[in-house]
Amino acid sequence: MDFIDSIKKTKEDSFILASLPEEIRNDALERMTKALQANKEAIFEANARDLELAKEAGLPAPIVNRLVFDSHKMKSCIDGIYDLIDMEDPLFQDLLKRELDTDLILTKTTCPIGVIGVIFESRPDALVQIAALCIKSGNCSILKGGSEAKNTNRILFDTIYQAATEAGLPEGFAVLIEDRASIDELLKCHDYVDLLIPRGSNQFVQYIMNNSKIPVMGHADGICHIYVDGAATIEKAVPIIIDSKTQYVAACNTVETLLVHKDIADVLIPALADASGSKIQYRGDVRCSMVIDCDPAEEKDFQTEYLDYILSIKVVDDIDEAIHHINTYGSHHTDCIITEDADSAAKFMALVDSAGVYQNCSTRFADGFRYGFGAEVGISTGKLHARGPVGLDGLVTYKYKLVGDGQIVADYASGKSSFHFRDL
């Protein structure tokens, strides 16, 4: 079966998967945990081969680290699947049930999106998490992982594939893509694929967005801001900024630009610089450079996702300038105000046009697990469908079912019949 045929088969099977009851989907998830457990030695061996190849190829240590699939990762994968099993079924939920007229009942019911292509980074545990989220939500998945994890991904996929089909999932419920060239083929499959979720570099996500008619959910940039208001508490502000910048510097929810109210700049900025020591390199505007030694921040700094221990700083006259800066330069991901003033916080949270608007806490909280969603397939900076961390909710849509007994519209147009709209 060539690539396009396998995608067509996936589309066909998506209708079957969409109609399976929760018990079968949960049984598939449960069998997956057992199969992973039973196959663990072979999985760890495959992972050892990937790690060896990665080291031979001289891949950087952080990438090699993310490749590791050990008993700790195995346990967290299995725990994650059990969390999913325990979650309420996202399908077949009635969002609305309305009697339009006697014996004419409208129901708005959740259903899967259909076929979802997910292109993810080097962590092999992502494959298990994403496949499990798609099964729980009744979606067929087309999975493309990092090529560095090729051996691990293959055995993980084979393991869960066999377990899930034994539970009764249709053959096309999941497809593993192993070569980069197939991604370009996938991008053309708008007749068969309903949604793409690319995770990876800005450049890669932009490429996907610009080269497919398939809707894309995700984010290219993560240019997050913290605005320290005049009414901020320095003792809260400094640790929050350091955590937001350094707790995991390569994440999309890491802060890239600090905006500081002019009334507090000469206290906050030196205190921050003192506390962070040499760990963070600062790039400041003119007013910032008057209170600490720093490199000059240029226009392009405010448009840059550093993914590094660099923070740009701008001193602003007031909250309006901060909000305007964020809405202009931000990526609508996650932005935070540090303030004790409730009115300023409310204004900031109403006017900043981002998926996450925070007060007095780290931007690093922007994450499906930390929101209690169990797991996430990604974080969306788009405004349609799902926004922010996307869990099961973002993987379903709905359809309207209308059940009648012979009703025709002509009777309502003529006045012979009329709607009475009664929610049931």
Place this chain on the structure above:
Amino acid sequence: MDFIDSIKKTKEDSFILASLPEEIRNDALERMTKALQANKEAIFEANARDLELAKEAGLPAPIVNRLVFDSHKMKSCIDGIYDLIDMEDPLFQDLLKRELDTDLILTKTTCPIGVIGVIFESRPDALVQIAALCIKSGNCSILKGGSEAKNTNRILFDTIYQAATEAGLPEGFAVLIEDRASIDELLKCHDYVDLLIPRGSNQFVQYIMNNSKIPVMGHADGICHIYVDGAATIEKAVPIIIDSKTQYVAACNTVETLLVHKDIADVLIPALADASGSKIQYRGDVRCSMVIDCDPAEEKDFQTEYLDYILSIKVVDDIDEAIHHINTYGSHHTDCIITEDADSAAKFMALVDSAGVYQNCSTRFADGFRYGFGAEVGISTGKLHARGPVGLDGLVTYKYKLVGDGQIVADYASGKSSFHFRDL
């Protein structure tokens, strides 16, 4: 102010409109009704000019009819606005409120999408309805109506614009586009426009979808099906089919293809042909042509939205063939099964991948008003965000607000703190 400047201004003002309380938005709507009433003579005069020009230009009677804005249309516009005023505010609704940890509260709150470009057909009452829906949902709107209604649209826009700004809406809350060239400029404004809703011909909607990075909500085709199952009641089937085809032949929810189970074909098809007389022209497959005189249906007939008194007919072996045909040739709009068999109906409704799946009623019910949504901005055949008739619900998104008291992620990573996820 040139076009792009006015769009930028709209974007800026969208943040202000997003933060206005319901009372101001409802006051704007109420003032609009009064202003329309007060200005009605001038509006009717402008409409008379459009009608005169349309007749001089020799426009077809159905288009001229749709142009009419008389006291009847005025009343339905005003009634529609009052319905909207009475509806629950779609904004500032908490969809989730969760304590992640002590003093760390996550709220998922509805908010407007931002700036919405709506390109609509010749009916001038559409301008009032769409502007009102956008105001109620806190969205700025960029409105482009049919050029045939230019004079009517201009005075309607000026009337509601003045009333709404007097109520306190920001100047950029709405923009009227009057020339076709500006549409192409609009399509490039992905930095300022969050959503496009094109209403019009298949070709036009496809053009919009293919020429903009802005997300598009709507439908190009409306190829709707009725499948008459073996267990159908002929007395229900025939009127439903005739209504679905002829009640308003140019609508997107009009049936284009009839699928008939082989066991009932020789009774149903002649009964339908008898009842419809010469009103409907049939194009049938070989098995259909064995029971009635009809033109032959070719492959392309099953891919065609006739928007005319033409119905293609195919006789199928079973429900699976019908479902497969619909999922292959349909436009995922609205499809109906006629059957008295509950299992067949359930199967059809689960497996047909359309925004609306019906049993025993006319496809013409697929409409926001008939669903009790008050009004609709369009019907979406996409699966993301809104599906089917799109009312106020489809014009909002949400943001996550997280309010803390200095919490940092490092403490949760180290185990010093932990989440307890308690829904409030």
